Amino acid sequence: MSAFAPKKPWKTHSVLPGFGLTLGFTVLYLSLLVLIPLSGLFFKSMELSFAQFIEAVTSPRVVASYKLSFGAALIGAAINAVFGGIVAWVLVRYTFPGKRIVDALVDLPFALPTAVAGIALTAMYAPNGWFGKVLEPLGIKVAFTPLGVMVALTFIGLPFVVRTLQPVLEDLEQDVEEAAASLGASRVQTLLRVILPALLSAWLTGFALAFARAVGEYGSVIFIAGNMPMISEITPLLIITKLEQYDYAGATAIAVVMLLMSFVLLFLINLLQWWARRRSAT
Numbered sequence: 001m002s003a004f005a006p007k008k009p010w011k012t013h014s015v016l017p018g019f020g021l022t023l024g025f026t027v028l029y030l031s032l033l034v035l036i037p038l039s040g041l042f043f044k045s046m047e048l049s050f051a052q053f054i055e056a057v058t059s060p061r062v063v064a065s066y067k068l069s070f071g072a073a074l075i076g077a078a079i080n081a082v083f084g085g086i087v088a089w090v091l092v093r094y095t096f097p098g099k100r101i102v103d104a105l106v107d108l109p110f111a112l113p114t115a116v117a118g119i120a121l122t123a124m125y126a127p128n129g130w131f132g133k134v135l136e137p138l139g140i141k142v143a144f145t146p147l148g149v150m151v152a153l154t155f156i157g158l159p160f161v162v163r164t165l166q167p168v169l170e171d172l173e174q175d176v177e178e179a180a181a182s183l184g185a186s187r188v189q190t191l192l193r194v195i196l197p198a199l200l201s202a203w204l205t206g207f208a209l210a211f212a213r214a215v216g217e218y219g220s221v222i223f224i225a226g227n228m229p230m231i232s233e234i235t236p237l238l239i240i241t242k243l244e245q246y247d248y249a250g251a252t253a254i255a256v257v258m259l260l261m262s263f264v265l266l267f268l269i270n271l272l273q274w275w276a277r278r279r280s281a282t
Contacts, residue, residue: 038259044252056253065235068146070261072234073214076153077161081207084161085199091162092169106163109156114219121152122224144226149234152220157210164206165199172198200276208269215262 048056056062091103109117125142126132132143142148172195180190218236225232235258242251 041252041255041259045249045256047249048253052249053253056250057257061229061233062235062238062254064230065233065238066257066261068149068232069215069235069258070265072146072150072153073211073217076150076157076214077207077211079154080157080161080210081203084158084206084210085165085203087158088162088165088169092166093174106159110159114156114217115223117155118152118220118223121148121155121220125151125224143224144228144232146225146232148224148226149221149232152224153214153217156217156220157214160209160213161203161206164202164209168199168202197276197279200279201273204269204273204276208266208273211269212262212266215258 045053087106091099091106122143123129124131125135125148127136127141127143129143132141135142140147142151176194176198177190180194185193216236218234218240221234222237225234225237227233227237235254239251239254239258242248242254
């Protein structure tokens with residue numbers, strides 16, 4: 001390459017003037033909303049010694065809450081990844097009476113206050129509720145059990161998967177499926193080799209969003225969970241309990257562990273997204 005060849009500019013011009021000004025505002029805004037509060041969380045937890053920190057975050061009650069919060073969040077996000085994908089497919093690919101109503105209902109968990117969602121789910125799945133009366137004789141108890149926590153987290157996470165997949169499905173024209181069929185591909189082959197690779201990155205994004213929302217969910221869970229220590233107590237509730245007991249350092253210690261575990265899981269999901277995009281590009 002010639003030494004006199006023009007260098008590629010690292011600044012991209014746009015309709016917003018002043019790259020330095022907009023970048024500085026972005027960093028300041030993110031610092032005020034995200035970085036500084038999270039830094040304060042770490043500094044507050046440093047009031048504990050290392051031994052006290054380990055004791056606070058590894059007690060049996062706390063570990064049980066970790067298992068329930070992250071386990072139920074992962075299961076709920078996985079369920080939404082499957083059935084949310086089906087819902088998105090139906091809304092994009094088919095026309096049927098009441099389609100707009102169904103499409104609007106998908107956004108209901110977004111608009112509904114979490115406390116209202118929790119009360120509604122509890123009323124439905126309690127032993128004397130509509131669904132509870134049917135499930136109770138079968139030996140299936142939902143309300144006030146870990147299963148109820150999973151139901152609540154699945155409920156609030158559905159829109160994230162559906163709304164993430166819908167634009168991608170709309171851009172994926174049916175001509176691609178018809179071309180695969182004309183080349184002799186079966187429906188299963190078309191699904192596995194044509195449709196799923198195109199949707200994989202968006203699918204993982206929806207899964208990550210649903211999981212992230214479920215991990216920190218509080219309002220819709222406390223009503224249906226029963227909040228029994230070692231059984232159906234989620235970590236956010238345990239943090240609130242610590243704060244009510246004026247154990248601020250203990251609450252922030254648990255919050256730091258939650259934050260680090262969420263970062264690790266989201267980092268792994270982002271790696272999968274990067275792998276999916278790279279695979280689809282080749």
